[in-house]
Amino acid sequence: LLFRPFRVGDYIEAQGQAGTVKEIQLIHTVLNTVDNKTILLPNGPVSTGIINNYSREPRRRVDWTFGIAYGDDYDLARATIAELLAADERVAREPAPFIALTALADSSVNIVVRVWVDSSEYWNVFFDMNEKVYKTFSQKGLNIPFPQMDVHLYKGNE
Numbered sequence: 001l002l003f004r005p006f007r008v009g010d011y012i013e014a015q016g017q018a019g020t021v022k023e024i025q026l027i028h029t030v031l032n033t034v035d036n037k038t039i040l041l042p043n044g045p046v047s048t049g050i051i052n053n054y055s056r057e058p059r060r061r062v063d064w065t066f067g068i069a070y071g072d073d074y075d076l077a078r079a080t081i082a083e084l085l086a087a088d089e090r091v092a093r094e095p096a097p098f099i100a101l102t103a104l105a106d107s108s109v110n111i112v113v114r115v116w117v118d119s120s121e122y123w124n125v126f127f128d129m130n131e132k133v134y135k136t137f138s139q140k141g142l143n144i145p146f147p148q149m150d151v152h153l154y155k156g157n158e
Helices: 043-048 074-087 119-139
Strands: 011-014 017-024 028-032 038-042 051-053 059-068 098-104 109-118
Touching (some): 074 109, 109 119
Antiparallel strands (some): 011 017, 059 109, 098 109
16 A cells, blocks of 8 residues: 555445545555445555545546437437537536447447546436436437337147
């Protein structure tokens, strides 16, 4: 931990645990989880393992995959997502938001969306955009499908 891969106040993931660093002690690092549990991580394994520091960089990329039904208007869905992103001041303009058709999946046409935001706004933007897309797609007649299967029954010889 001599190279200070994290500081008090950073949100990290290490040794299969995630939380906000509350203390860095001689033998342990103390984390506080999002559901208010205290985790003591031994510094030895932490110093030799992988550490994911979500707080270190000032910006993070938010990724979504939104599905629309087969037969829905992809261009309308793409334009709707672009409008919602443009209206949100927390979404960085550079690099520009990325929106593309990513998969023709079993039950949906999937659209991948990637934007950059201040790290402190990551979850706010993520959850807000989920809600906005859900409500706006419905208003515009775009359907968010769910997994389904068509079953065809054939009458055999009896």
